[in-house]
Amino acid sequence: MRTALHLVAALTLALATTALAQTTITFWSHTHPPMVDLNEALVAEFMAANPDIRVEYQVIPNNLFFEQMIVALSTGTGPDVINMGNVQLTSDYIPRGLVVPIDLEASGYESLEQLRSEYVPAGLDGATVDGVVYGRPSEFNTDMLMIYVPDLVAAGYPEDWAPATWDELGEVAGNLSRFDEAGNQTHRGFDLVYLHAGWYANQLQVFASQTGCRFYNEEGTESIINSPECAEAIRIWADMIYEYGAADPRLTAGESTVPLQDYISGTVSMTFVQPWGMELVREGDPERWANTKLVPVPQVDPENPINRVSGYYWAVNANSNVQPEAWRFIDFLASHPGRWLIDVNFLQATADMDELAEAEDFPYADQWLTTLEAGQFTEVYPHANETNEAVRAALESIFLANADIEQTLETLKVSLDRVLQ
Amino acid sequence: MPRLRISVRARQNAWGFAFALPAVVLFGVFAVYPILRTFYLSVHRYSLVGTPEYVGAANFRFILTDPGFAQTLRNTGFYALGTYVPVLALALVMALALNTGVPFRNVFRVINFIPVVISWAIVAIVWKILFHHQGLINQALVQLGFERIPWLQSTSAAPWAVIIPSIWKELGFYTVIFLAGLQTIPRIFYEAARIDGAGTLQAFRFITLPLLRPILFFATIIAVIEGVKVFIPQFVMTGGGPSGATKVIAVSIYETAFAFGRMGRAAAMSVLLFAIVLILTLTQNLVYGRDRS
Numbered sequence: 001m002r003t004a005l006h007l008v009a010a011l012t013l014a015l016a017t018t019a020l021a022q023t024t025i026t027f028w029s030h031t032h033p034p035m036v037d038l039n040e041a042l043v044a045e046f047m048a049a050n051p052d053i054r055v056e057y058q059v060i061p062n063n064l065f066f067e068q069m070i071v072a073l074s075t076g077t078g079p080d081v082i083n084m085g086n087v088q089l090t091s092d093y094i095p096r097g098l099v100v101p102i103d104l105e106a107s108g109y110e111s112l113e114q115l116r117s118e119y120v121p122a123g124l125d126g127a128t129v130d131g132v133v134y135g136r137p138s139e140f141n142t143d144m145l146m147i148y149v150p151d152l153v154a155a156g157y158p159e160d161w162a163p164a165t166w167d168e169l170g171e172v173a174g175n176l177s178r179f180d181e182a183g184n185q186t187h188r189g190f191d192l193v194y195l196h197a198g199w200y201a202n203q204l205q206v207f208a209s210q211t212g213c214r215f216y217n218e219e220g221t222e223s224i225i226n227s228p229e230c231a232e233a234i235r236i237w238a239d240m241i242y243e244y245g246a247a248d249p250r251l252t253a254g255e256s257t258v259p260l261q262d263y264i265s266g267t268v269s270m271t272f273v274q275p276w277g278m279e280l281v282r283e284g285d286p287e288r289w290a291n292t293k294l295v296p297v298p299q300v301d302p303e304n305p306i307n308r309v310s311g312y313y314w315a316v317n318a319n320s321n322v323q324p325e326a327w328r329f330i331d332f333l334a335s336h337p338g339r340w341l342i343d344v345n346f347l348q349a350t351a352d353m354d355e356l357a358e359a360e361d362f363p364y365a366d367q368w369l370t371t372l373e374a375g376q377f378t379e380v381y382p383h384a385n386e387t388n389e390a391v392r393a394a395l396e397s398i399f400l401a402n403a404d405i406e407q408t409l410e411t412l413k414v415s416l417d418r419v420l421q
Numbered sequence: 422m423p424r425l426r427i428s429v430r431a432r433q434n435a436w437g438f439a440f441a442l443p444a445v446v447l448f449g450v451f452a453v454y455p456i457l458r459t460f461y462l463s464v465h466r467y468s469l470v471g472t473p474e475y476v477g478a479a480n481f482r483f484i485l486t487d488p489g490f491a492q493t494l495r496n497t498g499f500y501a502l503g504t505y506v507p508v509l510a511l512a513l514v515m516a517l518a519l520n521t522g523v524p525f526r527n528v529f530r531v532i533n534f535i536p537v538v539i540s541w542a543i544v545a546i547v548w549k550i551l552f553h554h555q556g557l558i559n560q561a562l563v564q565l566g567f568e569r570i571p572w573l574q575s576t577s578a579a580p581w582a583v584i585i586p587s588i589w590k591e592l593g594f595y596t597v598i599f600l601a602g603l604q605t606i607p608r609i610f611y612e613a614a615r616i617d618g619a620g621t622l623q624a625f626r627f628i629t630l631p632l633l634r635p636i637l638f639f640a641t642i643i644a645v646i647e648g649v650k651v652f653i654p655q656f657v658m659t660g661g662g663p664s665g666a667t668k669v670i671a672v673s674i675y676e677t678a679f680a681f682g683r684m685g686r687a688a689a690m691s692v693l694l695f696a697i698v699l700i701l702t703l704t705q706n707l708v709y710g711r712d713r714s
């Protein structure tokens with residue numbers, strides 16, 4: 001009798017649970033420990049506030065993220081909610097119909113204008129194609145130069161030193177580099193991050209946006225990467241290795257979970273950082289963060305500074321059968337810009353960003369906003385993964401084997417023209 | 422009404438077929454269908470979205486005129502030869518040594534086989550750390566008075582950085598294969614040869630090698646297939662880089678299909694890989710068959 005009662009109770013509970021949790025939203029993101037922590041917290045809060053919705057959150061390793069996501073969405077097995085870079089979103093996902101336009105009603109907005117007014121003027125541009133908006137910004141990125149001040153002082157430079165041009169950076173960074181008795185470089189004055197193809201292309205855009213380099217022409221019919229502007233952009237990077245002895249890609253840790261590991265572990269004195277990177281350094285080594293300062297990235301033309309802007313956007317899978325709930329969930333994620341700012345150091349490009357209470361505690365808030373004002377979205381090009389992979393191979397031959405830049409770009413142009421076929 | 426007469430043989434066949442059916446169905450779904458689908462997709466343009474569009478031989482034309490694919494073919498050939506020629510030679514020597522009365526031979530056999538049972542992904546990660554510019558191998562080289570080698574960052578060193586762990590990992594498997602073959606050769610042949618005055622080398626040349634030929638054939642076939650379809654060491658250690666120096670066919674197929682969304686081209690590459698393996702296997706069969714006759 002007791003067993004029967006237990007059975008009935010268990011069945012009732014199971015049925016009640018099933019009745020409550022009628023809708024399941026799946027959500028995938030890449031690996032970034034502080035972001036994952038906040039995502040998990042927000043997922044829990046959303047489920048507590050919406051007992052009829054269950055959110056299954058999954059983290060995909062960075063080096064497999066782009067492949068897994070696009071294959072999953074293409075084959076109808078992807079998550080309901082994705083978090084994706086603006087280049088991939090506008091070059092692959094939106095043209096292939098893998099994500100849907102924003103559902104204003106489910107998101108709680110009466111019009112697109114009302115939604116736009118929530119963000120800085122270009123806030124939604126990274127997820128907009130032909131005037132249709134497909135996502136909401138989870139992070140809005142631009143770059144600053146991160147400097148470990150004690151290395152600077154030890155080399156005889158003042159604490160407030162900041163380079164205006166790339167040559168100034170290269171000369172000082174070369175003096176910050178250290179070598180062993182055999183002449184092998186053991187410490188780099190300045191270097192970038194050498195990870196997957198997306199990172200190579202992304203960092204090249206810092207220089208490319210300043211020199212006016214584009215991978216493809218406006219019509220997207222031909223590659224123009226063999227232009228003098230692109231050669232100049234790559235030469236800035238290559239000079240750090242060969243001209244100034246500041247950088248050496250062979251020394252990189254190549255750690256994709258913590259991309260700024262080289263800076264955190266002290267093998268690099270200066271590197272680029274985006275807002276999200278500050279939290280990684282602070283978590284990785286609080287003392288090093290305390291001795292770190294951020295300054296604007298050097299410029300080709302300091303009188304007319306240009307900073308590239310990129311972003312990640314939350315979007316909804318076109319094959320999702322819970323799209324309204326998915327947009328509601330995204331609206332919930334997007335409604336905590338202060339927490340994203342302070343817990344993860346993600347700028348969400350909201351119009352009132354500088355008025356947020358949390359902005360007061362956000363490191364270098366004014367400088368980030370100034371940098372964003374001079375920002376322009378990176379070039380959107382077709383077949384982003386394929387293009388990035390070809391660019392990476394070319395950059396590796398220049399940075400690791402000292403291949404001739406102009407000749408390499410001629411070969412790369414042929415490869416990129418084939419990407420368009 | 423006449424009774425249906427079923428012979429014992431027919432009943433046995435029916436039972437046999439019934440028992441084999443699950444395996445046949447699974448084989449059909451997970452092996453035959455994907456192979457047929459690959460051939461189908463190789464003549465279509467398909468990005469996993471929508472329906473495949475027939476393009477004839479366009480995918481094959483694109484691949485065969487692609488300098489990048491030619492490089493992956495060269496890389497694959499270099500890896501297969503660079504890994505499996507030494508592996509087969511060393512494994513034979515190792516098997517001959519372990520087939521004698523050498524002390525602690527069982528211990529040596531176990532040590533030799535340990536790398537085989539370790540996952541390739543783990544092996545690749547560990548060797549990637551060892552080959553880091555400031556890793557253990559370069560530290561040792563510096564201690565010995567040599568220059569550091571940019572193992573994973575140099576287009577000339579990276580292919581060897583993938584081959585060295587491959588030799589280390591594969592050696593044990595082929596040693597066991599050869600050892601099993603050696604143990605099937607009756608001792609009496611060697612004793613008779615010794616009575617006739619044959620030395621060690623002559624015994625190896627005229628007894629061991631001929632009687633080991635079927636095993637050599639099997640091992641070579643397996644080695645060629647393994648060498649041509651290699652994926653994990655390149656994918657994990659170098660991602661096919663630097664600058665495509667270690668990009669082998671399987672990595673290129675994966676990248677083309679899943680990173681670039683070009684399923685048709687990836688399928689065409691797979692068909693070419695299948696053709697390459699088939700031709701190499703048939704050639705080996707012909708060579709060994711001619712020797713046998």
